[in-house]
Amino acid sequence: MSAGRHRMRSNIHAAGAAAAVGVLAVTAGGYFGYQQLAQSDCSGKIDLAVAVATELAPAVDAAATQWEQDGAAVGGTCIDVTISASEPVEVAATVAAKHGATLAGVGQASGTAVSPDVWVPDSSTWLLRLKTGGATAFDPGNGSSIARSPVVVAMPQPIASQLGWPEKKLSWVSLVQRVNSSKPLKTGIVDPTRDAAGLSGLLSLTTAAASAGKDPQKDTVGALRALATGRSNIRQDLVAKFPTAEDPTTIARSLGAAALSEEDVIEYNSKKPPVPLAALYLEPASIPLDYPYAVLPGIEPAKASAARVLFEVLTHPSFRNRLAAQSLRGPDGNWGDGFTAPPGAPSPAGGTANPPSNGGGAAGALDPGAIERAVSSWSIATQSGRLLCIIDVSGSMTAKVPTANNATRQQVTVAAAQRGLNLFDDSWQIGLWTFSTKLDGDKDYQELVGIGPLSRQRGQLEQALAGVKSSKGDTGLYDTVLAAYKAVQDNWDPAQVNSIVLFTDGKNDDDNGISQADLLAQLKAIRDPQRPVQVVLIGIGSEVNMAELKAITDITGGGPFVTEDPNSIGSIFLKAIALRKSGT
Known part of the structure; x- marks a missing residue:
């Protein structure tokens, strides 16, 4: 028999932990009980790495330890489980980096961080945020809840x-x-x-x-x-x-x-x-912490089989009492022996009450749009920056939007900018331009309000936004982007994230302006890594050329966002601002 070993380790940075969970190392040579209880026909070894939210980790560790002592195996092969007590935000950063997602506020993964085979974060919202954050191929297995805390x-x-x-x-x-x-x-x-x-x-x-x-x-x-x-x-x-x-x-x-x-x-x-x-316990009930058991994509079939068996161990009725020892409920909202409920807590101990209406599964009852809007709104309301907002006023912006009660694209765009302005506090510096072709003499763009502190020009910006009207011109995109980049770069503020947000419903259409090749060449020439200016381009409708927008932001940093439905640009605007980085 080849001996397996179970160990629990802390994967929590000192700044994020009240107390690191102790390290448990059990080997067949040093732990007599395991030798006595393990299956005699178990051979080989499957290593299974499981990252678990800190407060749940001791219960999972105790169950896995018992399982190994009783002979943890699948298909005759021994299973060696490593339980890591991990802050969900740190694992989320690692998984996001692996799958190409960007999560507002999460930051970069540690250079030494390794994605686990199984992840049990404290909430299914982490899995949902990864999917909506750009990890479109991120499709973890299982995802069922193994614990709950309102x-x-x-x-x-x-x-x-x-x-x-x-x-x-x-x-x-x-x-x-x-x-x-x-x-x-x-x-x-x-x-x-x-x-x-x-x-x-x-x-x-x-x-x-x-x-x-x-x-x-x-x-x-x-x-x-x-x-x-x-x-x-x-x-x-x-x-x-x-x-x-x-x-x-x-x-x-x-x-x-x-x-x-x-x-x-x-x-x-x-x-x-x-x-x-x-x-x-305020009404209506908040989304509870539901501790989903997520088998991460890409693991080997043998590990996937081991993960399935471990899930059975963690959903056995006896696990509820291990949860109670950690002040956690079972996934149905009820609790096990020894749980001390706070006064006013719903669900009697050991009862058969129905689970809370939020559901005990992974993300079935969660609204990804609401979560994204809440995260973006929070990020904007709690950060500051220096921003030039530019709105397309070409003739096509008069097109009606059926999903917005036939308001024009122009009206929908202005409304999104007005809502965003309300979220910015007075620490922001904001400016406003419009653009089309030959909007101000031979210039394709017009400055309505120069970049300045909201503390003194909020009213001026509100008035300027309310007065934005469409022209009969075309789309002078390239000249406008270049002029805006230079303007923001000229008075670059090292204490702020300096950025441009430009709304447009079409591709560049200006026979008298610079070419795409000229624009990209000039941006490369003036781009300064020591003075980054991020460009966020929000395309509206089917006439936008995504490749055209991406060619620009690949040089400047920032990113392109395109939607067929102009009514969704408000959410896109919030998300784009929230995802800005402090550097490029």
């Missing part, structure tokens, strides 16, 4: 009691009202581009804000800004902002509410803090 609003118990907790049922709308009141509740969030519980809370809060009052846009932006003031990159930093003393002054000055998982609250309270946290 996303709650964590709140110091004295504050929660004032709101009627735990007897009173509270809603996300009521929270939005508190956040946007004259005496706002101090809220915080773990950056939702990097944390699934933060993303779930953001989705619930922005959905509620959109329906809470007479001005949904204002309420949504207000909620985003309120969260941004108390944001943290990692959970441990956020929970450290909760009150550390019982006196009213300390409580009033400390963090008053944050979206966390139920497991986070239980873990926090287990340390007997001076001010315990209440877990508020």
Whole structure:
């Protein structure tokens, strides 16, 4: 018999871990129990690398250890499982790099990071974001949930009691009202581009804000800004902002509410803090952490077989009790022996209640469009930059858009720019141009507002956008791109991401302008890696030439985005801004 060995290791960077999970190394030569319990006809070895969300890793490790002690094998071959306790954002960066995806806020993968065979992140939203982020061929196997933790609003118990907790049922709308009141509740969030519980809370809060009052846009932006003031990159930093003393002054000055998982609250309270946290299960229920078991594409058939058997181990009824020891529920929303539920928690211990309406599967109930819009809106509302917005006003922009109640392409584009402008805070520098052919004398472009701080020219930009009208000209794309690039580069700001966002519904159509070859040659000549200017080109309709746009952005950095449906350019605009990088 060839001996297998099971080990658990920490794959968490020091900045992202409260405490690294201990390393467990078991070999047949050094662990008597394994020798006694392993199947006698097991031979060879299949190495299976499994990356698991930190809080779930001990339960998976214990189950895998027991499995190996009982003779883990498939087809007579021994199975050697390595469990890595891993922050989901770090694995997501590795998988994104491997599959060519770009995820706003996630950053670059470590140079030494290796993609696992099986990944169990804390939420199916990670799998969905990878697909919508450009990993079109990313199609992991299985994806079923093996655990669950509701996303709650964590709140110091004295504050929660004032709101009627735990007897009173509270809603996300009521929270939005508190956040946007004259005496706002101090809220915080773990950056939702990097944390699934933060993303779930953001989705619930922005959905509620959109329906809470007479001005949904204002309420949504207000909620985003309120969260941004108390944001943290990692959970441990956020929970450290909760009150550390019982006196009213300390409580009033400390963090008053944050979206966390139920497991986070239980873990926090287990340390007997001076001010315990209440877990508020707001209505409607947020997307829970569902811990999908994702078999990553491209693994060998033997490993895939081993992964299938391990999944059976992790869905055996006995695994629910291992989850309970980690303050986690089973995938159906119920819990095992030893689980200590927070006051007001839904689902009785060991009961047969139906799972929450969000579902226990992977991403079936998730709306990829809503997730993408929430992530993009957050990124824009919490970053700053220096941006020149350019809108095509050629004659074809008067075409009607059936999906937008027959508004023109021009009207739809301007509306998208206006919504984006509302998300930018006063730290941004924004300018506005329009372009066609011979729009300003012999020039194809016209400056409506020069690039400047929004703090002093927001009203001017709003007025200029409202006055944008289509011309009868053609599309002077090449001359405009070159002039815009030079203008942004001339006053390049090292403290900002310097970029151009240009909307157009056609390819270059200017007999008197420069050629494509001239444009590309001049861009190559003036491009300066020390002063990068990213160019984002948003094409609208079927007449746009994607290759033409890509040839430009391959030189400048940024990227082309093309949609057949002009009504979707608002979402594309948000995504394009959110994905800008600090360098090229």
